[in-house]
Structure formats: structure tokens, C-alpha cells
Amino acid sequence: MTTDTTTPSTHTTPVLPLPTTAARAGVLTGAALALAGTFLAWTQSDAFPGNLTVTGYPGGLQVITLVGAALTLLLALSGMGIRGLGWLTPGGKNSPVRLTALGVLGTTAYAMTAISAQLGGTINLEPGAWISGTGALIAAVAAFGLPADLPADDTITGFRARFKHALKAPTPGRAKELPNSAEILIIAAAFGTGLYVFAYGIDAYSELFVGFFITTALVATALFRAGLIARLNRLTAKHRTITLTAALIAAACFPFTQTDESYALIGANILIFATVALGLNVVVGLAGLLDLGYVAFLGVGAYTAALVSGSPQSTFGIQFPFWAAVLAGAAASLIFGVLIGAPTLRLRGDYLAIVTLGFGEIFRITMNNLNGSAGPDVTNGSQGIPNIPDLELFGFNFGMPHDIAGFTLGRSGNYYLLMLLFTAVVVMVFRRSGESRIGRAWVAIREDETAATAMGINGFRVKLIAFALGATLAGFAGTVQAHVSYSITPEQYLFANTVPPNSAFLLAAVILGGMGTISGPLIGAALLYLIPAKLQFLEDFQLILFGLALILLMRFRPEGLVANKRAQLQFHENDQLDVPEQRTDTTAVGTAKAGA
Amino acid sequence: MTTMTTNTTVLEASDVTMRFGGLTAVRSVDLTVNSGEIVGLIGPNGAGKTTFFNCLTGLYVPTEGKVSYKGTVLPPKPHLVTSAGIARTFQNIRLFANMTVLENVLVGRHTRTKEGLWSALLRGPGFKKAEATSNEKAMELLEFIGLAHKADHLARNLPYGEQRKLEIARALASEPGLLLLDEPTAGMNPQETRATEELVFAIRDKGIAILVIEHDMRFIFNLCDRVAVLVQGEKLVEGTSEVVQADERVVAAYLGTPFEGAPGDEEVAEVEAAEAASATTSKEAPSTNTRTEDGQ
Structure with a gap:
């Protein structure tokens, strides 16, 4: 965030000039439409993997869209201050909605493109796909009509800067003290979810994995912006041994989820x-x-x-x-x-x-x-x-295969x-x-x-x-x-x-x-x-894409996905508030003396 | 040549010469520091003070001469010098910027603890005890310099003056008998300088001898029992503040010769004579030169 000293006028104007109520309504209807669409058939042919042909029973990429849309709905409702959902968004209120809406849009758009490309033309898309796609688009557009989470000043101009600003969120405040057992349950639930998501990703075939990856990446960012990850980090830092045990147990459960x-x-x-x-x-x-x-x-x-x-x-x-x-x-x-x-x-x-x-x-x-x-x-x-x-x-x-507690x-x-x-x-x-x-x-x-x-x-x-x-x-x-x-x-x-x-x-x-x-x-x-294991169709481009991904990561997150405290402070200097810049600059003195 | 006192000699550098290729940065410098003493080392920019410091701490191996600490000759390795009992700070602050304040001080205790990899992996009672003692001593030191409340901050986030203090605390953590301070007040305002002065006195009172390089003359003359002046790699004068302040050659070395055609030709001639005595003849007979200059 840029703290301003010269211009006192800060605002939270959204990227798209929509009335807040209209934007909220848009997000809710859009997400609901996308959700409803997943219950309809997306294509007639079962040549596309995942069986997207059944009405009333979502499968494959539809499930991912369903989960994304449901999360968008929940986060949007939580951002509106609905009682009982406030815990979902202790940090940012609207930027998580934007991110999940983008995730849903990305997944549906990818699904529609993949179906059209594999089966030969958009004619293969059934109304369900169109409904989900339109819903996702409405939700994503409307989400950018919601006010920004952090006040912006006049220095943030231009669409790109405002778009980036709209995705930022404040860090959450101190959480309410919970009883120890509740905190441990939360940690266990988090690792359980993590195990489930990981196992789902491993089982996924190529097309499903792409959708899974788009949604997971954006939902994870959304949870980070919502402040849930920060809250969880605080809990895991408090119960370190329990966290390690939970991680170990979750990891040990993995082979039992695999047939x-x-x-x-x-x-x-x-x-x-x-x-x-x-x-x-x-x-x-x-x-x-x-x-x-x-x-x-x-x-x-x-x-x-x-x-x-x-x-x-x-x-x-x-x-x-x-x-x-x-x-x-x-x-x-x-x-x-x-x-x-x-x-x-x-x-x-x-x-x-x-x-x-x-x-x-x-x-x-x-x-x-x-x-x-x-x-x-x-x-x-x-x-x-x-x-x-x-x-x-x-x-x-x-x-040899062994039978342990009913699992092979x-x-x-x-x-x-x-x-x-x-x-x-x-x-x-x-x-x-x-x-x-x-x-x-x-x-x-x-x-x-x-x-x-x-x-x-x-x-x-x-x-x-x-x-x-x-x-x-x-x-x-x-x-x-x-x-x-x-x-x-x-x-x-x-x-x-x-x-x-x-x-x-x-x-x-x-x-x-x-x-x-x-x-x-x-x-x-x-x-x-x-x-690389899931995207084998990329064969020849794997290494170049890998290089590209590394460059992008180093540009935007040099401390890595999981930053330790040190690295976070090292690479993002603007978090430092109390270092007077000119006086720490002893290099001038140093070089002057180097000749001694 | 040296003021012999009844105190025991902590540091004795004799005939230390440091050459970098053709450049002689330090030329046969003798210096002793006695216990309970604060000795200052001053000189114009480029006089070789920091080079001399680096020779003392094993960062450079002197071309000639030897350095001994409490009677034993020091090995030319920085970590062995530190474990022998000499700690130092740096002119341009060299903290471990991305470690916390407490961790910085704990690193300073490295030579006074023994726990290796195995004890860290096995975490026996000995390890826990040693860690607890280290933590306790480190916190005591932070208390002493007044940074205890910032123990968990990253060193890089401290304001400049506190970074200087932390460097001193880190050096003290190695439980030294001699502390070398390289320009501890560089870039400080008068209040901070005064606070540093208090701190140095407090350290002396703990029984640690101190050798300090400084540019701030008021600071150094207030502080030091003895001051040595280094000019162009050679020791010009050594003595109490009064002796050094009164020495014309020191003034000349700091202020330089008056510009040409300036009034006062007599003074100019005097200064030139002094400089000629100290600098230009040094090639022929450096050691005799210093010795005659130093006789007090």
C-alpha cells in the first residue's frame, strides 16, 4: 500500500463504476447462475473426459466450477456482513470475491474452449455450459464493481494499477481467543482439506488438472487475501508440534485415499x-x-x-x-x-x-x-x-499388497x-x-x-x-x-x-x-x-514453460510461495517503516575509506 | 617509547607492516593496550587505521611484525583471534541484517559455546541448558545496551544508532578482553555520540580494554586515556589527549599545508619541515624516525 502524506483524499472507488448494490447483486446472481449451470449438461458427447453430459449430476470440470462458484457466493455473502459468515473474511472483504470469481471464469472458459477444441466447434456446447459461462462472466465483471479493500489515493491511476490495487487486501487483526481444542480442530480440518485437495489433484486427468490448477491457485490467493491463511499461520505457529503431527498424519492417510x-x-x-x-x-x-x-x-x-x-x-x-x-x-x-x-x-x-x-x-x-x-x-x-x-x-x-483396516x-x-x-x-x-x-x-x-x-x-x-x-x-x-x-x-x-x-x-x-x-x-x-506429470501434452514446451514460470515467480514473489519472515522483509522493503534511508547508507563512507 | 604502567598488557602490536603490492598501507606501527585502558587511534582519511585494525583481528596477515594478546602471539585467522578474546565492530555496520536482534547477539556467543551438530540433533539436556544460558546472557547484554525490548525485531529494521549499539552488543557477546571499535559514532548526532561515550565508559568499567578508531575529536579526547596518531601508515605521535592536541605535526596532518601565497610564510615553512621530517624521510630510516618522534 502507498501511504500518502501529501494528498489527504483517499477513496475506495471500484475499477468499474457500478453502484455497490448493483455490483453485489451481479456477483450473487452470476455465481448462482454458474452454480446452477453445473447441474445441466455441458456437452452431448462423452468423448470429452469427465462425463459432462448428465443433467442433475455434475462431474469433472463441472465439480470444480461448482466448488468455485459456491466459494464465491459464500465469500460475497460474508463480505456483505451476513451473520455467521464473518469469520471467512477477517482481512479483505471484496478482493477474495474478485479472485474466486476470476477462478470460476478461468475454469469455465477453459472448459468451454477445451470442449470446443476437442470436439470441433462451439456447436458441441450445451446450454448448461453457456449458463455457467455467462454466470461466471457476470460474477467476475460485477466483482470488479465492488469497492476496493484498501483506500487508494490519486497516485494510483491507469487501469492496470487500479486492477492490481483492487486485488490487494489489508492484513487481518488479532483473532478472538479460541479454546485450545477448537484451535487444534481447525488445524486438523485444514490439513484434512489440504490432503483432500492434494489427492484430488493427483487423481485428476490432464483436462481436469488444468481446471483444478486454475481454481486452486486463485482460491488459495483468495483465502490469503481474505486473511484466513494468516489466521491459520498464527495457529500453526502456536501449536507447532501438533501441526507437525497433523501434517504427518494427513500425509500418512494419502495412500489410503488412492485406489x-x-x-x-x-x-x-x-x-x-x-x-x-x-x-x-x-x-x-x-x-x-x-x-x-x-x-x-x-x-x-x-x-x-x-x-x-x-x-x-x-x-x-x-x-x-x-x-x-x-x-x-x-x-x-x-x-x-x-x-x-x-x-x-x-x-x-x-x-x-x-x-x-x-x-x-x-x-x-x-x-x-x-x-x-x-x-x-x-x-x-x-x-x-x-x-x-x-x-x-x-x-x-x-x-506385496497388504490389507490394513479394510484398505488395500x-x-x-x-x-x-x-x-x-x-x-x-x-x-x-x-x-x-x-x-x-x-x-x-x-x-x-x-x-x-x-x-x-x-x-x-x-x-x-x-x-x-x-x-x-x-x-x-x-x-x-x-x-x-x-x-x-x-x-x-x-x-x-x-x-x-x-x-x-x-x-x-x-x-x-x-x-x-x-x-x-x-x-x-x-x-x-x-x-x-x-x-509436468499432468500436463504431458505439453511435452516439447515443458522446459520453456517451466523457465517462464520461474521468471514470473522471481519477478512477482522472489521469496517463494511460502516465505519465512526474514525473506518476506528482505524482498519487500516497503514494509520497513522505521529505517531512515539516508543514514543507513554507509556505503559512501565505506568506499571513501576503502583506499586506506 | 611506550608508556609503561603497572597494568598488564592486553594487546601488543610490534613493528606491524602491511603492504599491498607496492603500496605500504601500514609501516612498522607499535601499539600496546593495557587492561582497563581506552586507547584512541586517529588519523586523516587513508592513514591506514582500518588496515591496522584488520591486521590486529586476523582479517589481514601483516607482512611484517607480530600481534600478541596477553602474551601469546595471535594466529592469523579472524575466528581464532575472536576466540582468543579480541572482538571488533565494523566501520560500515556489518550486522546479520535478516536475523533478529537476539539472534545477532547469539551468533556473537558462538566461540563461548560448544554445542555442535550432534547435540543440536539429539537435543539432550546439555543442549537445552546451553541454549538457555546463551539466551539469558544475550538478553542481559541487550538489557545493558538498552535494546531488550527490540529482541525480536530484524536487525535491518533498527534505526541507525541502534544498529551501532547492536554491533557492540554482538561483539561483547564473545566475552572479549579487548574490544576494537571502528568509528562507533560515524554518522551520529551529538546526543547519540554522547550516549555512545557513556556506553564505552560502561564497557571499560566491566574490565574490558578498548581500542577505538574515530574521527570525532571531541569524542576521542574526552574518552581516551591515550591517543595514537596514524599518518600515511606511520605512527606520528602517541600520548595523552593534551600531548596529541598540542602537537603541531598532528594539526598539519589534519589541516594540510596553507595554500600558496597565503600570509604567514614562516608557519608554512615550519609545517613543511615537520612534514618532511615525518613523511619524506621515512623511506631511508622509518624506524628511527618514528622512535625519535615518539620520545616524550
Whole structure:
């Protein structure tokens, strides 16, 4: 917001000059129409996936439109001050309505375009689609006739600036004190909803996923503007252990929601990717060391585990118990981490990035060459190590489906749960090391290495610990990855590829999600895994779209999706009120003295 | 050459020379700081004060000479110097801007705590106790400099004067025997300068010796028991405030020579003679030169 000192006249004039009552009526009718439309058929042919042909029973994209429209209605009613709904909008009143209305419009518009494009012309659209579409359009237009949430001054002119301003909202005030049990219930409900949405997204086919993604992104922003996310953050910060437990339980419930084995496998792979991203977050997010070859440490762990897994193609031909394989994998990664880190961490800045980039490639090429012809036969070269046997722990065979409490848990589900345990360990390591003497030293080194050493921190040693810990965590996760994916080949550990995990995607997950946070890399990894997996029709454009998305994100939200407090303040300077700019500018004095 | 007192010597720098390629930034400077003393280091811009500081704290390895702290020669590594007992602040504030005020001070306690990665991961009783003690001591220090109420603010959000204070608190957290302050009042208004003066006296009263670089003459002459003047990398004079203030060469070094054709040719000649004695002959016999100048 721009606080004004010169012009006292502020106003909340909407972007579109409509009377407020008319705008409200428009939003309500529009949303209601869009909602009603979902109960009618949108097309006659069931060639379009999701069965949109039945009247009275919404399916596929209709369901998403229905949910979006219902939320728009609720938020609009809450903004009007209807009793009992006030809790929905403690922050912004009208900007959430605008965002959800846009989400509904985006989804219906996408659905109508997709139906027309796939089935050949708008003739395939049934009246239901037109009703929903018109309703969504009316709601979105009318929503911009609602007054702005923040007072604007005369400096905000032009349509674009006013449009952006209309989407902003004030931060909510302090919430009413609730009894502890109610707060815990709210947290549980939030994680339950999160699990449901996540499971829905994983199950979705391409067309549905696009609609799902449009709606979720805008609804999430709407909830943020409405102040609900801020309220929830306050609760989770208050009950941290309960939050972690709830997150763990919600995550553990995931495989039980999946009937299809392939979706559970997506879940397991997301967990592997997310765990490695969290390990990278120690190196990049806390210690500020740019590691561009991190996936190699995952590879070291996976290869070690594969070699001692008892696979018939393994040149070692031995079978370690799983716990020993995990220790061996983590130890091998640790050794490589120290070997790479020790010579390079004495240097500052970009050198490390270049060396780690090189190491990542060297690892892959070495694994390729240890094939018996170019070098000694250890890894079977590009053939990799196939037929890695399934794990069996305490008589529980991970390769077999098991019936647990009436649910059948397939192979991927089993591995998902095992990986979840590993993720929990990595989360704990990250949290505990971050909030300690060593964690503070990492952040201090990241902030100002000269000052940190002047405070008695042995920069090299502390950086080496971060680097080695990061490597160990990746190797740790790699040991499970070897078993989940049956076989490992050098080509799984590229710098950049369309399939995560690879070094570029790992780094992207950390930065996209939010450096230095726990939930950031987890969310970032989930998104970066799901989007390419669901939008396979984009094949050739995947990487370019990915690059574009990263550029846009860095432009508009440099601190990542989940910002920690520090980063938020670091990148959005206008939140600072009490720093006199000119006097902190000591650089002028500094440069004048630099010649001394 | 040095004023010998009954106090124990905390810092002894002897014959410290620092060369960057062909440039000699600091030339055979001797300096001692005794316990309970506040020593000032002044000099015009570019005199080599900060370079000398960096030599003391291990940020630079002096080309020649040695620095010892309480009788032991200091290793040329900043973190070892700090753990030996010398803490410093920076001329251009170098706080950990995106850490909170409390965290900044806790980082300062790094050398006085031992908990490594394993104890952080296992969180045994020892770890919790150490963290609690650290927190307590850090809060005491914040109380001491008057920033306790802002413990949870980000360092970057503090006003300038408080950032300077926080830097001092962070340095004090390492429980030093000697505190090096690099221009602690740069950019401060007279009230803030006076407050800093009080703070420095309070730190001295805690039994910590202080070496301070400063441009504010009133501040330095009020504060210091002894003042050394550095000009073009060499120590010109050392002595009490009165001695230094009365020295003509110091005045000349600060104010420069009068412009050509100005009235008072005699004075000009005097100043030139003084400068010639101090600066130009230094190539031939630097050490004898300083020694003769310093005899008091």
C-alpha cells in the first residue's frame, strides 16, 4: 500500500463504476447462475473426459466450477456482513470475491474452449455450459464493481494499477481467543482439506488438472487475501508440534485415499523429490551455498543401496539388511560431500556453484563409464542396476499388497509410507539443526561471511558441515529411491531434465517453495512434480514453460510461495517503516575509506 | 617509547607492516593496550587505521611484525583471534541484517559455546541448558545496551544508532578482553555520540580494554586515556589527549599545508619541515624516525 502524506483524499472507488448494490447483486446472481449451470449438461458427447453430459449430476470440470462458484457466493455473502459468515473474511472483504470469481471464469472458459477444441466447434456446447459461462462472466465483471479493500489515493491511476490495487487486501487483526481444542480442530480440518485437495489433484486427468490448477491457485490467493491463511499461520505457529503431527498424519492417510497404484507411485516419487529438496534447503536456504549438482548425492546413495541390495546384476552380489544399506548410502554420500566440499568451500561465491555443477556431471559420466570396457566393471554403465529386489522389513514385504483396516495398500503405498518416515526424519533434522548454534552460524555465514568470521565462526568448518549434512540427507533418501524405482541408471541423475528429481528442478523447488522454510520445498516439490506429470501434452514446451514460470515467480514473489519472515522483509522493503534511508547508507563512507 | 604502567598488557602490536603490492598501507606501527585502558587511534582519511585494525583481528596477515594478546602471539585467522578474546565492530555496520536482534547477539556467543551438530540433533539436556544460558546472557547484554525490548525485531529494521549499539552488543557477546571499535559514532548526532561515550565508559568499567578508531575529536579526547596518531601508515605521535592536541605535526596532518601565497610564510615553512621530517624521510630510516618522534 502507498501511504500518502501529501494528498489527504483517499477513496475506495471500484475499477468499474457500478453502484455497490448493483455490483453485489451481479456477483450473487452470476455465481448462482454458474452454480446452477453445473447441474445441466455441458456437452452431448462423452468423448470429452469427465462425463459432462448428465443433467442433475455434475462431474469433472463441472465439480470444480461448482466448488468455485459456491466459494464465491459464500465469500460475497460474508463480505456483505451476513451473520455467521464473518469469520471467512477477517482481512479483505471484496478482493477474495474478485479472485474466486476470476477462478470460476478461468475454469469455465477453459472448459468451454477445451470442449470446443476437442470436439470441433462451439456447436458441441450445451446450454448448461453457456449458463455457467455467462454466470461466471457476470460474477467476475460485477466483482470488479465492488469497492476496493484498501483506500487508494490519486497516485494510483491507469487501469492496470487500479486492477492490481483492487486485488490487494489489508492484513487481518488479532483473532478472538479460541479454546485450545477448537484451535487444534481447525488445524486438523485444514490439513484434512489440504490432503483432500492434494489427492484430488493427483487423481485428476490432464483436462481436469488444468481446471483444478486454475481454481486452486486463485482460491488459495483468495483465502490469503481474505486473511484466513494468516489466521491459520498464527495457529500453526502456536501449536507447532501438533501441526507437525497433523501434517504427518494427513500425509500418512494419502495412500489410503488412492485406489490406483500409479497415483500412489506419484505420491511416493513426490515424497522422494520433496525430501531431497529439503536436504538441499540446508545447503542453499540456510548456509547460502549454491549447489548445482545436488542430485549426484542422491545418486551416490541410490547406487550404494543398489549395489548392496542383492540385485542379481549388482557386481557386489551381496545383500545388506536395509538399515545397513541406508547407513552405507548415507555414509557414501557423506564421504563424497566432504571430498567435494573440502577443497571448494574455502572459496566464496560462484566457484562452488561451478564445481558442484561439474561434480554432478562427473558422477553421471563416471557411473556410465564404470561398465567394464571404459573402466572397471562396477555399475554396468548405462545399463544401470536393474532388478533391485523389494524390501522386506520384519516380515513385511514391500512388494506385496497388504490389507490394513479394510484398505488395500499396494507396493507404491508401502514405499510411500516408508519414504514418509524418511521425510519425517529429514524434517526433524532440518528443524533441529536450523534452530541451534550451528544453524545460526549457517545463517550468519549466508548473511555476511566476513562479519561471521569476525564473530568467531570458523567459516570453512561450518560450511563443510552444512554441505556434508546436505549430501548425507540426499544419500539417505537415495537408498529408498533405488528400491522404489526397481532399477537405477546414470540417466536418472541429470542436471536438467523434464522429469524430477534433477539438480535444476531441486533448486527450483527450493526457490519456488521458499528458501529456509520446511513447508516451502515440500510444496514446491509437489507442484514441480505434478505439473509436468499432468500436463504431458505439453511435452516439447515443458522446459520453456517451466523457465517462464520461474521468471514470473522471481519477478512477482522472489521469496517463494511460502516465505519465512526474514525473506518476506528482505524482498519487500516497503514494509520497513522505521529505517531512515539516508543514514543507513554507509556505503559512501565505506568506499571513501576503502583506499586506506 | 611506550608508556609503561603497572597494568598488564592486553594487546601488543610490534613493528606491524602491511603492504599491498607496492603500496605500504601500514609501516612498522607499535601499539600496546593495557587492561582497563581506552586507547584512541586517529588519523586523516587513508592513514591506514582500518588496515591496522584488520591486521590486529586476523582479517589481514601483516607482512611484517607480530600481534600478541596477553602474551601469546595471535594466529592469523579472524575466528581464532575472536576466540582468543579480541572482538571488533565494523566501520560500515556489518550486522546479520535478516536475523533478529537476539539472534545477532547469539551468533556473537558462538566461540563461548560448544554445542555442535550432534547435540543440536539429539537435543539432550546439555543442549537445552546451553541454549538457555546463551539466551539469558544475550538478553542481559541487550538489557545493558538498552535494546531488550527490540529482541525480536530484524536487525535491518533498527534505526541507525541502534544498529551501532547492536554491533557492540554482538561483539561483547564473545566475552572479549579487548574490544576494537571502528568509528562507533560515524554518522551520529551529538546526543547519540554522547550516549555512545557513556556506553564505552560502561564497557571499560566491566574490565574490558578498548581500542577505538574515530574521527570525532571531541569524542576521542574526552574518552581516551591515550591517543595514537596514524599518518600515511606511520605512527606520528602517541600520548595523552593534551600531548596529541598540542602537537603541531598532528594539526598539519589534519589541516594540510596553507595554500600558496597565503600570509604567514614562516608557519608554512615550519609545517613543511615537520612534514618532511615525518613523511619524506621515512623511506631511508622509518624506524628511527618514528622512535625519535615518539620520545616524550
